[in-house]
Amino acid sequence: MKRAFILAAVVLCLVFTAMPSTARASAEVQWKMQSFMPAASNLHKYLQEFCDLVQKATKGRMKITLFPANALFPTMKVFQNVKAGVVQMAHTSAVLYQGEWPDGIVLTPPFGSTNAMDFYAYWEYRGLKEMAAPFYEKNGLLTRGRIIGNAEPIWSRVPIRSIDDFKGKKIRMTGAPAKFFTKKLGASVIMLGPGDLFSALNNGTIDACEFSGGSIDYALGLHKVTKYMIMPQYSGAGPSEFLINKKAYDALPKDIQLIFDLCCNWAELQITQKVFRDDAEAVNKMIKGGDMEVIWLPDEDVAKIRELAVDFWINDMGSVSPFTKKAMEIYKQMAKERGIVK
DSSP, X not given: OHHHHHHXXXXXXXXXXXXXXXXXXXXXXXXXXXXXXXXTSHHHHHHHHHHHHHHHHTTTSEEEEEEOTTSSSOXXXXXXXXXXXXXXXXXXXGGGGTTTOGGGGGGSOTTOOOOHHXXXXXXXXXXXXXXXXXXXXXXXXXXXXXXXXXXXXXXESSOOOSGGGGTXXXXXXXXXXXXXXXXXXXXXXXXXXXXXXXXXXXXXXXXXXXXXXXHHHHXXXXXXXXXXXXEEEEEOOOEEEEEEEHHHHHTSOHHHHHHHHHHHHHIIIIIHHHHHHHHHHHHHHHHHSSOOEEEEOOHHHHHHHHHHHHHXXXXXXXXXXXXXXXXXHHHHHHHHHTTXXX
């Protein structure tokens, strides 16, 4: 994986230096991209860096205009709008179009890996990318630039000190973890977009939530309306992605396609690392700079939850389709090899 990133970086540099020195007065290609992150988030800033890189690397021939969450259409309608060409690309996550792709739950197994490299091993080198390709192909879409999120704790207004304390709690969650917390832990799960989390916690609509590994949560001000950080992280190494309209991509000049792909590789590596760094700093601010109490669930409860999680991977997630059955068998084997589960 490391060698692939180094090679991409070298090729990217060669492409840049080979381009004509005279910038075009106006871009040949103008794309729009909507993110599912608010403009105030650090991730939005890094996505703008990606857009700027594409424009610089193509000597101004391609310009991507970035829009924050809900600016052009609702976050939960991203799949339909990219497919229809309303925008040429979006920064999103498969959990936000789970209704279109139920098999996408395999990307976020609860209480699984919390390491970005584990996800890359799962996606890139265990066959999952190839398994998923027909879904994107039939919908006229491409997926690029899989930016990995850090391990996610639960932010709560109320103390959760044991496995039993999850019962009846109203928790914002998405994807496979939402089903896990409902079915296995007895929580009442609610789906909300990031823009609604602060007010929902502030007015008591929800008791707790998950969203990111810390930095985006901090930007949203969640530490101002919660008192407890519940550990260990329930999930991690969850991917976001660039969802791309294939017709728009195929219409790009071949040299711009190459530069765009390499810039997506840049985003995959660089933005992932920046987010991990920012998350650590943000969590430290929340704990040391406020009244946040860190609650670690008892070891015996964590062991029980992990047993439930492995059963959930195989018998619940794996029962959705032949695709998910095969994917979760792959994931379980990877998790054993890497010491995540016994």
